[in-house]
Amino acid sequence: MDETRRPLSFWVLAAIFTLFVVFLYGPTLTIFVLSFQGPEGGLTFPLRGLSTHWFETLWRGTGVIDIWASFRRSAWLGLVVMVLTTVISLLAGYAFRRRFPGQDLLFNLTIASLIVPSIVVSLGIALEFRLIDDAVKAYAEAHELAWLAEGYNSAMGLFTSGLGAHLTWTLPFGLLIMFAVFNRFPGELEEAARDLGASPWQVFRHVVLPLVAPSLVGVALFGFTLSWDEIARSSQALGDLNTLPLELQGLTSTVTTPEIYALGTVTTGVSVAVIGLSFLGVAIARRRAAAKLLG
Numbered sequence: 001m002d003e004t005r006r007p008l009s010f011w012v013l014a015a016i017f018t019l020f021v022v023f024l025y026g027p028t029l030t031i032f033v034l035s036f037q038g039p040e041g042g043l044t045f046p047l048r049g050l051s052t053h054w055f056e057t058l059w060r061g062t063g064v065i066d067i068w069a070s071f072r073r074s075a076w077l078g079l080v081v082m083v084l085t086t087v088i089s090l091l092a093g094y095a096f097r098r099r100f101p102g103q104d105l106l107f108n109l110t111i112a113s114l115i116v117p118s119i120v121v122s123l124g125i126a127l128e129f130r131l132i133d134d135a136v137k138a139y140a141e142a143h144e145l146a147w148l149a150e151g152y153n154s155a156m157g158l159f160t161s162g163l164g165a166h167l168t169w170t171l172p173f174g175l176l177i178m179f180a181v182f183n184r185f186p187g188e189l190e191e192a193a194r195d196l197g198a199s200p201w202q203v204f205r206h207v208v209l210p211l212v213a214p215s216l217v218g219v220a221l222f223g224f225t226l227s228w229d230e231i232a233r234s235s236q237a238l239g240d241l242n243t244l245p246l247e248l249q250g251l252t253s254t255v256t257t258p259e260i261y262a263l264g265t266v267t268t269g270v271s272v273a274v275i276g277l278s279f280l281g282v283a284i285a286r287r288r289a290a291a292k293l294l295g
Contacts, residue, residue, distance in 0.1 A: 085223030093178025118232035
């Protein structure tokens with residue numbers, strides 16, 4: 001028997017893995033290719049020409065909705081969610097290293113948002129803010145505050161209800177990452193720093209933060225990309241303004257040209273670019289740290 005011959009199980013597992021990769025990345029690759037259709041191209045194969053016509057059309061605006069306004073809204077919301085997720089996850093992971101009353105309850109409440117269906121979370125947040133709106137309007141009428149009754153519209157918005165909805169999705173992931181990091185954190189390094197006279201802030205800044213910084217990059221990436229692509233939790237919680245994924249979802253029933261594929265390629269490209277720039281930043285930081293250590 002040829003010992004170099006691979007067993008049947010290898011080929012079965014290889015076929016399953018290949019199908020998995022095709023299923024996972026095939027739709028993205030298909031949209032990417034179809035977005036370069038020529039001016040007479042349609043939404044299916046075969047390609048009719050090869051050009052950047054639909055990207056140029058997208059850049060000029062569709063005439064149906066303001067794509068770039070929703071693009072900016074998604075970008076700003078994603079950045080705010082990224083910062084808050086990173087900071088809160090870091091501080092929470094640091095705090096959870098010591099026992100405190102209600103620790104288990106707080107942890108379970110935080111993780112519970114991953115179990116509850118996203119659309120239910122969105123509906124719950126929308127209902128909560130509608131109750132706030134009703135309370136404000138009732139207060140204005142009861143106290144005859146005409147300026148408040150006439151000028152108040154809604155507390156629901158991009159950086160209120162929308163921000164809260166996205167944080168219910170990103171924070172649990174960030175917390176789980178930081179909990180895992182701090183569970184393996186070498187506490188003797190902090191003890192050595194304290195023995196040398198470092199204050200608690202100095203220990204955190206010069207010992208803890210540099211060691212967990214690579215994990216914080218991962219938390220930041222989770223925060224931005226999960227917010228950037230979020231649909232279900234945004235669907236009922238944003239009020240009158242839509243993010244880019246919601247606009248893209250709406251366009252699927254109104255736009256019948258490869259322009260929608262161009263938009264999908266752009267949104268995917270933003271996520272890939274953010275991840276690539278983050279890895280590049282980490283690599284540069286490591287090289288600088290190594291160069292500083294050597295010389």
